[in-house]
Amino acid sequence: MKQIKIADGIHMLSMNVEDMLFEGIWELANGVTLNSYIVKGEKTAIIDGVIGWDGVPETLYKSLGEIDVNPEEIDYLIVNHMEPDHSGWIENFKKINDNFTIICTDKAAKLINSFYGDGEKIKVVKEGDTLDLGKGKKLSFHPVPNVHWPDTMYTYESDTKTLFSCDMYGAFGRMEEHYFDDEMTTEEVDFFENEGIRYFSNVMGTFAPMVKRAIKKSKEFDINIIAPGHGPVYRQNPEKIIDDYTRFCKYSAGYGKKEITILWGSMYGMTAKAVEFVEKVLEREGIKVNKLEMPLESESEMIATVFKSAGLIIAAPTYEYKMFPPVAAAIEELGRKKVINKAAFRFGSYGWSGGAERELKDIIEKSKMKWDFVETVEFEGSPNEEDLNKVESGVLKLLEKIEEKIV
Numbered sequence: 001m002k003q004i005k006i007a008d009g010i011h012m013l014s015m016n017v018e019d020m021l022f023e024g025i026w027e028l029a030n031g032v033t034l035n036s037y038i039v040k041g042e043k044t045a046i047i048d049g050v051i052g053w054d055g056v057p058e059t060l061y062k063s064l065g066e067i068d069v070n071p072e073e074i075d076y077l078i079v080n081h082m083e084p085d086h087s088g089w090i091e092n093f094k095k096i097n098d099n100f101t102i103i104c105t106d107k108a109a110k111l112i113n114s115f116y117g118d119g120e121k122i123k124v125v126k127e128g129d130t131l132d133l134g135k136g137k138k139l140s141f142h143p144v145p146n147v148h149w150p151d152t153m154y155t156y157e158s159d160t161k162t163l164f165s166c167d168m169y170g171a172f173g174r175m176e177e178h179y180f181d182d183e184m185t186t187e188e189v190d191f192f193e194n195e196g197i198r199y200f201s202n203v204m205g206t207f208a209p210m211v212k213r214a215i216k217k218s219k220e221f222d223i224n225i226i227a228p229g230h231g232p233v234y235r236q237n238p239e240k241i242i243d244d245y246t247r248f249c250k251y252s253a254g255y256g257k258k259e260i261t262i263l264w265g266s267m268y269g270m271t272a273k274a275v276e277f278v279e280k281v282l283e284r285e286g287i288k289v290n291k292l293e294m295p296l297e298s299e300s301e302m303i304a305t306v307f308k309s310a311g312l313i314i315a316a317p318t319y320e321y322k323m324f325p326p327v328a329a330a331i332e333e334l335g336r337k338k339v340i341n342k343a344a345f346r347f348g349s350y351g352w353s354g355g356a357e358r359e360l361k362d363i364i365e366k367s368k369m370k371w372d373f374v375e376t377v378e379f380e381g382s383p384n385e386e387d388l389n390k391v392e393s394g395v396l397k398l399l400e401k402i403e404e405k406i407v
């Protein structure tokens with residue numbers, strides 16, 4: 001765990017986590033940080049905590065000691081969001097300090113009580129409530145419901161104009177030496193944009209309408225620093241992450257980068273022949289292609305890659321009168337994550353009856369995904385020249401469609 005001063009009287013404690021599935025589902029290909037913040041006036045507050053694994057709270061206390069904060073003297077635990085990756089340590093903290101107040105929304109209070117049984121220590125706050133820590137450090141609280149969970153709030157510190165945004169404006173990705181936007185190399189900026197997309201699409205995508213509201217709310221503050229619960233701190237250009245999140249919300253609504261993602265699977269290589277052909281067509285047209293062979297890709301990577309692409313090609317054969325299951329499962333997962341309005345084109349091989357197309361239509365309909373499809377091309381067995389011509393024409397129509405979807 002690292003301690004980083006982010007402003008006078010404010011420190012970040014940040015730890016990298018690699019060896020877990022985030023939310024029990026998402027592979028952390030490049031890790032994630034858990035960021036916790038200490039604000040010191042005459043009183044001391046800790047904003048967001050860390051996960052409650054064995055040994056982790058103790059590491060947090062050691063880090064607190066190194067910045068001259070005695071955990072036994074912490075007055076306030078500000079719980080912006082009760083999810084255990086931020087609050088799990090409270091169980092352990094109670095053993096060393098029983099004289100603290102938890103500050104949170106009414107929804108978080110109910111969760112904290114049911115998860116940790118700390119009802120009597122809670123002070124519920126509403127929009128605009130303030131807490132004066134002394135020495136100029138004044139916090140205010142601003143609910144942003146359903147930015148992930150219903151309990152979430154922003155905490156704003158008016159002296160340093162810092163917005164502690166919790167899961168909002170967060171990203172996956174470990175941090176080793178650079179913690180601030182102004183320290184990042186060009187490669188690190190790209191890395192955190194990609195990890196931001198992965199985080200947003202995996203964790204926040206379902207809540208895009210509420211994220212939009214939270215973006216609007218953050219624009220009401222005079223902000224010098226955005227300090228999220230995961231990923232880098234923005235102090236040089238906080239607007240950048242606000243703009244990125246605004247763009248990610250557009251990806252949720254069907255817009256994307258000028259890229260085509262081929263989500264595909266093939267049992268005996270028949271559909272794969274057409275995939276290879278399509279790659280050449282796209283290369284000729286100068287379009288970036290992402291290939292996702294299912295079931296070999298992780299769900300995390302699959303969702304992030306489809307999410308950011310303006311156009312999608314589904315290449316999948318028929319299997320037992322339905323679509324090749326790993327591709328069907330991927331599309332269902334995209335439906336759960338509310339990846340809607342994507343421009344798409346499907347082709348695939350069948351043996352005798354077909355059936356993949358019907359299942360695709362069912363999934364899209366059931367999950368209200370409203371994907372805008374170019375006419376499907378199906379072929380019996382191996383694709384012949386005529387089939388490939390039809391596939392090429394489908395790809396070119398898809399490229400026309402994505403023109404209006406690129407952001």
Ligand SMILES: Cc1cc2nc3c(=O)[nH]c(=O)nc-3n(C[C@H](O)[C@H](O)[C@H](O)COP(=O)(O)O)c2cc1C
Nearest residue numbers: 266267268269270271317320321350351352353354
């Ligand atoms: C387990 C299995 C189930 C299949 N079920 C069907 C089916 O229900 N209807 C059909 O038309 N073809 C079916 N097929 C045939 C495939 O769709 C066909 O072989 C196709 O060319 C496979 O394309 P691929 O090599 O890209 O996987 C099945 C093939 C396999 C291996």
